Amino acid sequence: MKKALLLFLAMGIATFSQAQFGFPKEIYLNPKMSNFSKTHKTIAILPVNVKFMYKTQQFDFDPEAEHIAEMNTSAIVQSNLYSFILTKSSKMSVEVQDVETTNVLLKRAEVNDKITEFTKAELAKILGVDAVVSGMYEVERPVAELPRHRFPPKPPVDPAKPGTAVDDRPVYYAAFTMNINDGPSGTLLWRYYKKTGNFNTYDLSDDLISKMVKDLPYSK
DSSP: OHHHHHHHHHHHHHHHHHHHHOOOOEEEEOTTHHHHHTTOOEEEEOOOEEEEEESSOOTTOOHHHHHHHHHHHHHHHHHHHHHHHHTTGGGBSSEEOOHHHHHHHHHHTTOTTOGGGSOHHHHHHHHTOSEEEEEEEEEEEOOTTSOTTSOOOOOOBOTTSTTOBOSOOOOEEEEEEEEEEETTTOOEEEEEEEEEEESSSTTHHHHHHHHHHTTOSOBO
């Protein structure tokens, strides 16, 4: 009886832990996706829109420095997204434009700093692709006193149990929204949303991207 009770408690703790970080993904697929995808040969990944959020306003908040940090993170997430998609490229029916080429073309057209002012059809025309991938990466930082724009230190280790992390760490939440729009028409073809939590920000974006890439609609 005692063993059964302990097992029940352990299962309850595990379930609570998963519920704490396990948010359901939301996927929209245009009913006419297959019709559009037949004409798609190349897609491009736009710079990812990044937004940092804080539960408590920082006393030394610097909007300009915050913008720079978000832009730097945008480049990192865009590159990581490209890398993850490349690992699946052999099973995809489309080619992915190199992100360096994408960013150079956007800069040459003087739209890299004001992408939101252009329609997806206009951006696809500038890039010469059949569809564009756009994303929004939102990170909620619970600890206001962390050094601004730096990742928090790696999780502390319990000295009594080498290799195990202490459980009283703050939880960081992040959400990733990704859209695929047809180039010529700008029609939304696919939308993915997923939120997750972690004890540090190192793995948040990679965790979200890896899950998202598995559901990309361009399978052969």
